[in-house]
Amino acid sequence: MARVQAEPYEFEFEPATTALLVIDMQRDFVDPGGFGEALGNDVSLLRKAIAPTKRVLDAARSAKMLVIHTREGHRPDLSDLPPSKKARGKLKAGIGDPGPMGRILVRGEYGHDIIDELKPLPGEPVMDKPGKGAFYATDLDAMLKNRGVQQLVVCGVTTEVCVNSSVREANDRGYDCLVLEDCVASYFPEFQLMALRMIKAQGGIFGWVSDSRKFLAALRS
Numbered sequence: 001m002a003r004v005q006a007e008p009y010e011f012e013f014e015p016a017t018t019a020l021l022v023i024d025m026q027r028d029f030v031d032p033g034g035f036g037e038a039l040g041n042d043v044s045l046l047r048k049a050i051a052p053t054k055r056v057l058d059a060a061r062s063a064k065m066l067v068i069h070t071r072e073g074h075r076p077d078l079s080d081l082p083p084s085k086k087a088r089g090k091l092k093a094g095i096g097d098p099g100p101m102g103r104i105l106v107r108g109e110y111g112h113d114i115i116d117e118l119k120p121l122p123g124e125p126v127m128d129k130p131g132k133g134a135f136y137a138t139d140l141d142a143m144l145k146n147r148g149v150q151q152l153v154v155c156g157v158t159t160e161v162c163v164n165s166s167v168r169e170a171n172d173r174g175y176d177c178l179v180l181e182d183c184v185a186s187y188f189p190e191f192q193l194m195a196l197r198m199i200k201a202q203g204g205i206f207g208w209v210s211d212s213r214k215f216l217a218a219l220r221s
């Protein structure tokens, strides 16, 4: 059993029944010149999560933990894109339209794929998800249950959107989530702070919060 210093209290986990979930570290959100930046966001805020997430990813692989990557995006025919999601924001170039890195958030396009720094290894599941939450319209829950996974260590972007949605979905399905605060990021510093506080408040209403250094120390000991 590994023990991580965390808030609101210590997080205990068995690496064999814990998965690392890396959420939506896609070029369109994280890389300069992508969709996120085109919307006026400062992607350097998101890029701070890359190096610590890489260290966590390497350690999880060495510990033989299950590693699952997610990508937000849609089928090329957009048949799984709700009209409400397409219309939201009244964007000139929105989901499905040509963007700086191919069609925006469309599967198979360059911008939709995971950044080079955190490239999945062969054999690591990559879950394509049409929503913000990683459980909605995916087989993530089945995949975790089939492997006996009960706990999740969570990295990725953005903290208040896809990370928070996924952690809430996981919580309702009976998983314990540990979110590593330096491995998740938001375009909005105040949302980063509050999204993490919401998870760990009220005795860990949605889960636990720690950081990469404490997680790595727990895996080493």
Ligand code: TIU
Pocket (backbone or CB within 6 Å): 023, 024, 029, 072, 132, 157, 158, 159, 161, 162, 163
């Ligand atoms: N992955 C994810 O968080 N998708 C978003 O659209 N995030 C925003 O913060 N917009």
